[in-house]
Amino acid sequence: ETGVTQTPRHLVMGMTNKKSLKCEQHLGHNAMYWYKQSAKKPLELMFVYSLEERVENNSVPSRFSPECPNSSHLFLHLHTLQPEDSALYLCASSPAASYNEQFFGPGTRLTVL
Amino acid sequence: GENVEQHPSTLSVQEGDSAVIKCTYSDSASNYFPWYKQELGKRPQLIIDIRSNVGEKKDQRIAVTLNKTAKHFSLHITETQPEDSAVYFCAASKRDSSASKIIFGSGTRLSIRP
Numbered sequence: 001e002t003g004v005t006q007t008p009r010h011l012v013m014g015m016t017n018k019k020s021l022k023c024e025q026h027l028g029h030n031a032m033y034w035y036k037q038s039a040k041k042p043l044e045l046m047f048v049y050s051l052e053e054r055v056e057n058n059s060v061p062s063r064f065s066p067e068c069p070n071s072s073h074l075f076l077h078l079h080t081l082q083p084e085d086s087a088l089y090l091c092a093s094s095p096a097a098s099y100n101e102q103f104f105g106p107g108t109r110l111t112v113l
Numbered sequence: 114g115e116n117v118e119q120h121p122s123t124l125s126v127q128e129g130d131s132a133v134i135k136c137t138y139s140d141s142a143s144n145y146f147p148w149y150k151q152e153l154g155k156r157p158q159l160i161i162d163i164r165s166n167v168g169e170k171k172d173q174r175i176a177v178t179l180n181k182t183a184k185h186f187s188l189h190i191t192e193t194q195p196e197d198s199a200v201y202f203c204a205a206s207k208r209d210s211s212a213s214k215i216i217f218g219s220g221t222r223l224s225i226r227p
Contacts (some may be wrong), residue, residue, distance in 0.1 A: 041219075042202065043217040043220070099161045105156060
């Protein structure tokens with residue numbers, strides 16, 4: 001157990017639904033990340049939060065909306081997704097910057113119908 | 114833009130032989146280079162990393178080399194074993210005033226033939 005948990009582990013949603021992914025880390029880290037993993041782009045960084053402030057947003061469509069209420073929790077709010085958004089969404093945390101090892105969660109397998 | 118290229122995309126080696134995976138990066142300010150291993154159905158996990166003040170680092174059967182002038186780094190696995198079968202990702206990162214920039218390579222699927 002790496003200390004990073006994600007819920008739900010699997011999610012199936014329609015294109016008009018609104019859902020949220022949750023990530024929690026118990027490692028005392030200050031930085032948290034969302035990644036998208038698909039066959040096309042194996043590890044694509046989406047968002048980075050450092051001390052609860054978003055510091056990276058890699059041209060992600062607005063239908064993905066992150067939230068970091070504190071340094072232990074990270075959410076990814078989803079609305080009006082497209083089928084091509086189906087992927088594994090991985091959360092990670094690190095002590096500070098990406099200059100350090102990142103600890104990944106188990107991921108949420110998302111399917112958009 | 115900044116990117117990391119990783120080769121080969123797939124690699125099959127005989128058990129006991131060595132495997133080498135190579136990456137090149139574009140941002141000369143990158144100074145941290147981790148390698149992650151992702152087994153089937155599992156999360157990526159760090160196996161080794163190197164910082165720009167060293168040229169080589171070794172941990173048992175795994176070694177990483179870094180050539181900052183040429184902007185490339187490589188992962189070497191010796192005496193490969195079945196449990197080495199996985200997807201391996203390289204990454205390049207730099208420390209600056211914000212949390213990151215980290216860019217991952219596209220991954221190498223390594224298969225060990227018995």
